[in-house]
Amino acid sequence: MITSVTKDAEGVVTTHDESRHGLENGDKVTFNEVEGMTELNKCEPRTVTVLGPYTFSIGDTTGLKDYVRGGYAIQVKVPKTVNFKSLKESLASPEFVLSDFAKMERPTQLHIAFQALHLFVERHRRHPNSWSESDATEFRKIVGEIASENKLEIQIDENLVKMFSFLSRGNVCPLNAVIGGTAAQELMKACSGKFNPIYQWLYFDALECLPLDPNEYPKEEECQPTGSRYDSQIAIFGQQFQDKLANQKYFLVGAGAIGCELLKNFAMIGLAAGHNGCIWITDMDIIERSNLNRQFLFRPADVGKAKSVTAQSAVKRMNQSVNIVAQQNRVGAETEQQYDDAFFERLDGVANALDNVDARVYMDRRCVFYRKPLLESGTLGTKGNVQVVLPFLTESYSSSHDPPEKSIPICTLKNFPNAIEHTLQWARDDFEGIFTISPENARQYLTDPKFVERTLKMPGNESIVTLDSVKRVLVDDRPHDFNDCISWARVYFEEQYQYDDAFFERLDGVANALDNVDARVYMDRRCVFYRKPLLESGTLGNVQVVLPFLTESYSSSHDPPEKSIPICTLKNFPNAIEHTLQWARDDFEGIFTISPENARQYLTDPKFVERTLKMPGNESIVTLDSVKRVLVDDRPHDFNDCISWARVYFEEQYVNQIKQLLFNFAPDSVTNSGVPFWSGPKRCPHPLKYDANNETHLDYVYAAANLKAYVYNIPQNRDRNAVKDFVSKITVKEFTPKSGVKIAINDADLSADGGGGVSDLDRGVQLQKEIPAPNALGVDFEIKPVDFEKDDDSNFHMDFIVAASNLRADNYHIEPADRHKSKLIAGRIIPAIATTTALVSGLVGLELYKIVAGHKKFESYKNGFVNLALPFFGFSEPMPAPKNKYYDHEWTIWDRFEVQGELTLREFIKYFADEHKLEITMLSQNVSMLYSFFMAKEKREERMDLKMSEIVRRVSKNKIEPWVKSLVFELCCNDVNGEDVEVPYVRYTLPD
Structure with missing residues (x-):
């Protein structure tokens, strides 16, 4: 998105601070x-x-008109012709793509070595024997012959040539995966003409897998064939290494694209194939049809099955000897009973195959705590990365991990979308709201006698929203036939769619309390320009002070993290198709999943209302409101009611909401600073007018009506013409915008307007009265929340998402997205291709060899980043763990204080004073402050003679579970001079 273009001999384009342009x-x-x-x-x-x-x-740009506003810069890939040398020419005069910049001379040496290998095989009808000195001597002579014959003036790397001969008979799966993935990508380039081909030779080696000390190399007799499936691997590493590999215990987290490839490699190399070996694999996901093209352990018949269990079966078919345990647990605090001290302490290592940063960070922290090696990897399209984390040697993943995943602000989704992603998310949210959340609220209302009581205890206005959703489902929007569904869809269609120099110069400083990156970057730049101190902070736990002429600025030390999409952007100001898709997805969840689920719980759970009323803030009101919408306001009785509801809902979403927004913020309105309100990322929308001949309009009503019918167990109608005819008979009331309606323009305004109060209590009581008792709705009445499934083209889910998002995009003049792109964004499909995952899993396998071999030096290990599209290969030694120091003691993240319990707080403080010469000024456990120097004296003294575990129980108000064997304490300390010093955490072991 651009914000200005100058009229100049060299016209300068400035992009929005939302993201860097990334051009070269x-x-x-x-x-x-x-x-x-x-x-x-x-x-x-x-x-x-x-x-x-x-x-x-x-x-x-001097001959162009003056720039006014808006616009997008779009990178264009220009085709180019690449001319290659023939094989004969390139053998004599090769062009290399470097795979490792630490091995600049290696490609030339390997080029000669491979030619020598062909000649050796031609002469002896075999490869050199593994670790054979005599064959290595013969091989070296052939290398010399080739160098002389081609008049190559290079210094032969004697050790490399010798190792080439020693290992040429071997064959290992991880290296095959690296070469195979790379070669397969080149094949796709040749077929498609996409991306840059390798020009012309690429050599890759991983000699670092072997011991650094030649005295530790395996002997020739240890590497002879035995008739085992692992003979080609034993030829390189020896039988002793193979036995060690077979008895490894590894935890693999994730059975997706990378997880499948890793499991294949593990099976092929014989990891955990011994009596004492085991692989634990956990993944809570089930197999979807879209997984099949890149998660190769799964087949069409496996769709709907658990990934981990299916992967386990596939591995056993590959290698019956592998010991593998499949689990379906999420890794996190809630599963620490399963993955406790005993579980982690028996592991030899962990391999992550995850698709989200939070889970990666969690597993990284567990590996640091239990001091276990971690193999971390990830892919995105043709890009891939591998990181190895080693106890007491390297930094952890969290030391420099990936930026948080991007989400869309609510205000952008709701009122100010500016990209198709915004309209797709909006459509997804709308789907969930109509067909899932509200029906579920209504279902709970019908089945759970205590649903209302529970809902009214929800925080803020959640109880009102929940009860209102129940009323909409059971009353307001309830159709009685398919024509009602068409009518609803048609109506719903309509409803959707001065800080200047003088100011800054009088300031002493600025404090940021912002929730988005572009505003932070902007204020940072203003403070740098006006040379004002800036206090920057965020609720993820960071504080930064920026001082003129003294410190770096907020923006200077790193790329701004990817920002989430504000709720207000989703709701009112979308500007990209991602915003409309997110909005559509949220709408889907709200209508067809969350509200129906609330209603279902209300109908089936006698304690639903009681539980709902205990929800924090306004959650109880929101929940009860959703139940009311499902059971009262929006309840259909036949398919015609479903059509009517869908038509009305169309009106609400794409007409009425937009009219109200333009009433509050007219197209020509300006801000207090005189800047047009509808500028930058805010696109000025226009209301739609329902047109039955517009395919997207009809798609929306048709899909919404059928989804509505599904929620209420009403027979669906797949006759589009019947729906079209019925919609034409529906009369929709003309909407008149109202004064006094508040529309948040950013998420801060939204948060300020979300509190509860006496009115919420009154609203909760009113909702309970308006929601019918479950037994009043009939014995056969049933609510079925929709569980979003993107891969079934017959279930109307993606039909609704695509239509809802593109209607939203039409509202905001955003380029629509086709079904394929919409499925990718709204289905949250992470771009992955088999070539990259194969390569990355191969690199992980090579690092696994090193860990099993027990390598202890940095130079043995390689972190890697590849981009097969360019192609680019980058490898580096892992970063060492940052060192800290108190007194003469150096420590890293891998160090800690070990304290054996049970101690009182007084004894604990004295122990650190006597043993470590440290005065504890603050002591915490998780988010609980157990002790501090500024604590009230009475409270401090009260705790001094309590056992540490008892203080934790009292302060956190949580019991310590039986499986917890130790507690982690964080300390703030002073040294003997009264200076603050950073110290490691404490592992406090509880008595048996």
């Missing part, structure tokens, strides 16, 4: 949606000269 010199761009300088729209690609992370020039 020589890239080509075109534009669309530019206002004013319209000549740029769909222009011939212009060459980019990068001026900064948010600016670039595009050549002469």
